[in-house]
Amino acid sequence: MLDNLDLSREVSKADYKEAKDQLELILPALQRKAKEMQVPVIIIFEGWSAAGKGTLINQLILPLDPRGFNVSSTLAPTVEETMRPFLWRFWNRIPASGRIAIFDRSWYRHVLSERMSGRLRGTELQQAYEDIRSFERQLTDGGYVIIKFFLHISKQEQKKRFSKLQGTAATKWRVTSDDLKQNKQYDKYLSALEDMLAESDSDYAPWTVVESHDQRFATLKIFNTVVSALESRMEKTQPVEKPKPTRGKKRSLPAALDASVLDTVDLSVEVDRETYDQRIKKRQARLRELEHEIYVKRLPVVLVYEGWDAAGKGGNIRRVTQNLDPRGYEVVPIAAPNDIERAHHYLWRFWTQIPKAGHIAIFDRSWYGRVLVERVEGFCSEHEWKRAFREINEMEHHLTNFGTVLLKFWLHIDSEEQLRRFKEREQLEHKKWKITEEDWRNRDRWDTYKTAVEEMLFRTSTPHAPWTIVESNCKWFARLKVLDTVIEAIEKSLPKG
Numbered sequence: 001m002l003d004n005l006d007l008s009r010e011v012s013k014a015d016y017k018e019a020k021d022q023l024e025l026i027l028p029a030l031q032r033k034a035k036e037m038q039v040p041v042i043i044i045f046e047g048w049s050a051a052g053k054g055t056l057i058n059q060l061i062l063p064l065d066p067r068g069f070n071v072s073s074t075l076a077p078t079v080e081e082t083m084r085p086f087l088w089r090f091w092n093r094i095p096a097s098g099r100i101a102i103f104d105r106s107w108y109r110h111v112l113s114e115r116m117s118g119r120l121r122g123t124e125l126q127q128a129y130e131d132i133r134s135f136e137r138q139l140t141d142g143g144y145v146i147i148k149f150f151l152h153i154s155k156q157e158q159k160k161r162f163s164k165l166q167g168t169a170a171t172k173w174r175v176t177s178d179d180l181k182q183n184k185q186y187d188k189y190l191s192a193l194e195d196m197l198a199e200s201d202s203d204y205a206p207w208t209v210v211e212s213h214d215q216r217f218a219t220l221k222i223f224n225t226v227v228s229a230l231e232s233r234m235e236k237t238q239p240v241e242k243p244k245p246t247r248g249k250k251r252s253l254p255a256a257l258d259a260s261v262l263d264t265v266d267l268s269v270e271v272d273r274e275t276y277d278q279r280i281k282k283r284q285a286r287l288r289e290l291e292h293e294i295y296v297k298r299l300p301v302v303l304v305y306e307g308w309d310a311a312g313k314g315g316n317i318r319r320v321t322q323n324l325d326p327r328g329y330e331v332v333p334i335a336a337p338n339d340i341e342r343a344h345h346y347l348w349r350f351w352t353q354i355p356k357a358g359h360i361a362i363f364d365r366s367w368y369g370r371v372l373v374e375r376v377e378g379f380c381s382e383h384e385w386k387r388a389f390r391e392i393n394e395m396e397h398h399l400t401n402f403g404t405v406l407l408k409f410w411l412h413i414d415s416e417e418q419l420r421r422f423k424e425r426e427q428l429e430h431k432k433w434k435i436t437e438e439d440w441r442n443r444d445r446w447d448t449y450k451t452a453v454e455e456m457l458f459r460t461s462t463p464h465a466p467w468t469i470v471e472s473n474c475k476w477f478a479r480l481k482v483l484d485t486v487i488e489a490i491e492k493s494l495p496k497g
Contacts, residue, residue, distance in 0.1 A: 001194060002152055002209065010214035023223040024063040030230040031064050031100065038097035038343075039233060040144045043226065044106045047151025048189075049179040050161040051212045053104055056151065059219045060226065061102065069100035074109050083298065083356035085402040086110045086128070087135055091351035094139065096343035107132055108196060115192055116185075127401055129199040134394040136205040141387060142345040145233045146205040147226055150197060151212040155186040261457050261469070262450060267414050270474035280476075283483035284323035290490045291328050291360065297495050298357035300404045303486065304366045307411030308449075309439045310421040312475045316411065317362055319479045320486065329360035334369065346370055346380075346388075347395060354399070367392055371456050376448055389459040396465040405493045406465045409482055410457065411472040415446055 011019075034041055043060070045053045057071060072093055081089045087107060095101035111128050114120030120128060136146055153161075162179060165171040182189055201207045208225045212218040271279075294301060303320070305313045321329060332353045341349040347367060355361035371392070375385040400406055413421075422443070425435040442449065461467040468485050472478040 001197065002190060005152060005209065005211055007152070007154055007157070007211050007213045009211050009217050011216040011220060013216070016216040016220060019220050020223065023220070023227060026227050027060075027223065028063050028065060030227060030234070031068055033234055034100070034145075034230060035068055035098040037234065038143075040095045040097050040344075041100040041230070042095065042139070042144055042146045043100065043102045044108070044146070044148045045102070045104050045151065046106065046108050046149065047210075047212065048153050048158055049182050050158050050165070050175075051151035051153045052215060052218065053151060055215065056149075056210075056212075056218055056222055057102060057104055060222060064100070068098070069102060070095070071102045071104060074103060074105040074107075076109075076113075080356065083358070084300075084354055085131075085398050085404075087131060087398060088351060088354055090135075091348060094144070094344060094348060096340070097143075098343075107135070108200070112189075112192060112196060116189065131394075131398045131401070132200055133202065134391075134398070136200075136202065138347065138391050138394065139345060140204040141391075144345070145229055147229050148200075148205060148207045149222060149225070150193070150207055150209045151218065152209055153212050155183060157213055158183050158186070260450075261454060262412060265412055265469055265471055267412065267417070267471050267473040269471050269477055271477050271480065273476070276476035276480065279480055280319060280483070283480065283487065284319070286487055287320070287483060288323045288325070290487060290494075291324050293494055294360070294405075294490060295328055295358040299490070299493060299495075300355050300357045300399075300402070301360040301486075301490065302355065302399065302404055302406045303360065303362045304368070304406070304408040305362070305364050305411065306366065306368050306372070306409070307470075307472065308413050308418055309442055310418050310425070310434075311411035311413045311472045312478055313364055313411055315475060316409075316470075316472075316479050316482055317364060320362065320483060324360075328358075329362060330355065331362045331364060334363060334365040347391065351395075354404075357403070367395070368456060368460075371460075372449070372452050375452050376445060389456075392460055393462055393465075396460075396462070400464040403493075405489050407486060407489055408460075408465060408467050409470050409485075410453070410467055411470045411478060413472050415443075417473045418443065 045057055047053055061069060061071065077086070077089065090107050093101065093103075111120065111125065111132070114128075115125060140146055162175050162183060165175050197207050197209070208221070210218050210221050293299075305317060307313050317331060321331065330353075334350075337346070337349060350363075350367045353361060353363070370380060370388040371385050374380040375382075380388075396406055422435055422439065425431040457467050457469070468481075470478045470481050
């Protein structure tokens with residue numbers, strides 16, 4: 001495809017000035033419109049070294065309000081960034097609603113640089129592309145506009161520009177050994193770039209290849225593409241669907257869910273206090289040993305706790321962490337999103353908490369809120385929570401592909417046990433703070449929540465991230481089961497030798 005482009009295309013100075021003057025009035029108006037409509041925008045600049053990315057980015061931002069955008073230059077990942085999935089650092093930098101983020105190189109650096117170095121190939125390369133496609137689809141489904149530019153120049157033009165830069169002391173430093181290697185291996189890079197464009201071009205995030213020999217032509221093409229994309233997005237924007245609570249509704253389930261998973265759980269299992277006291281200390285001591293091993297072997301661990309109100313999540317987490325080195329783990333309590341979190345994609349606040357390799361993150365509630373409380377209470381639309389099943393599976397697959405040990409626990413109790421614990425909390429002074437009116441309201445919707453839980457377990461229990469249902473009528477049994485599950489999974493995942 002790139003070989004067939006006409007790189008001789010150019011624009012006269014007079015035509016350029018006339019067109020650019022008009023576009024420089026339209027673009028800031030669209031920026032204001034995007035802010036008003038709370039539309040987040042991502043603009044990506046990829047291309048050959050010396051293709052003019054910096055110059056063209058500068059041309060694009062000059063007419064914009066600088067308070068409404070930020071420019072990020074993507075360099076080689078830091079040590080901190082290499083300890084997390086490669087998309088983590090970009091999830092951290094996606095813009096809030098109404099803002100524009102411009103990337104001078106982006107997540108595509110990973111697939112190109114790693115491929116050319118030989119560290120990413122075959123199945124792993126294809127999985128990286130799949131992660132990128134999922135990432136971009138999740139963002140655009142969440143209302144983001146993604147505009148992707150690839151700046152193309154010929155081998156001869158690139159060599160000429162390198163020579164010009166090297167001829168001046170002030171710019172000589174800009175030409176690196178990697179740049180010269182790219183020109184020398186131009187055809188090899190061209191093949192990789194062709195694959196990159198083909199693998200990641202989509203209707204929701206298409207590539208625009210910019211013929212960049214003539215700066216005036218390239219500038220106008222970029223301006224026109226951004227204006228067209230934003231105008232198209234503004235025209236398509238419809239009034240936000242008002243979510244409707246599902247309370248009181250009896251929702252029909254897929255045929256595969258007719259048989260309840262939760263109803264088959266044996267909640268009568270228990271252990272006595274003596275057995276519990278003996279086993280818990282041994283399990284905690286072993287987990288402390290494993291915490292040191294995962295640090296040395298750089299194994300990331302994520303534990304997700306979901307469950308009924310009063311199922312014992314807090315107490316269970318305390319027993320998991322009781323004997324751990326506090327420098328090696330973090331408990332992440334998840335409440336309703338704040339204003340900053342609501343201004344981003346709903347998964348953003350969870351990605352920012354993903355632990356680096358060698359550490360443990362424990363989520364007290366998690367991204368499953370979208371398909372549980374947000375679904376039941378009507379905080380998101382039906383289309384959004386249904387889409388979330390796929391998005392969550394994609395997110396978890398990306399984590400486990402990186403090597404993360406991901407364990408998901410549903411702490412299950414029956415309605416009678418919940419009622420007993422609610423009443424106990426009301427009667428005990430040191431537990432009164434745990435029971436709220438919201439807990440009682442949620443209890444009234446037990447059947448509705450159960451429907452949501454059943455579907456969540458069915459749609460998001462995958463081979464790489466299965467759910468573990470924890471029988472929690474007996475808290476002692478539940479604590480031991482979680483510890484046993486965590487220990488077994490970490491032992492199985494630690495590199496041998």
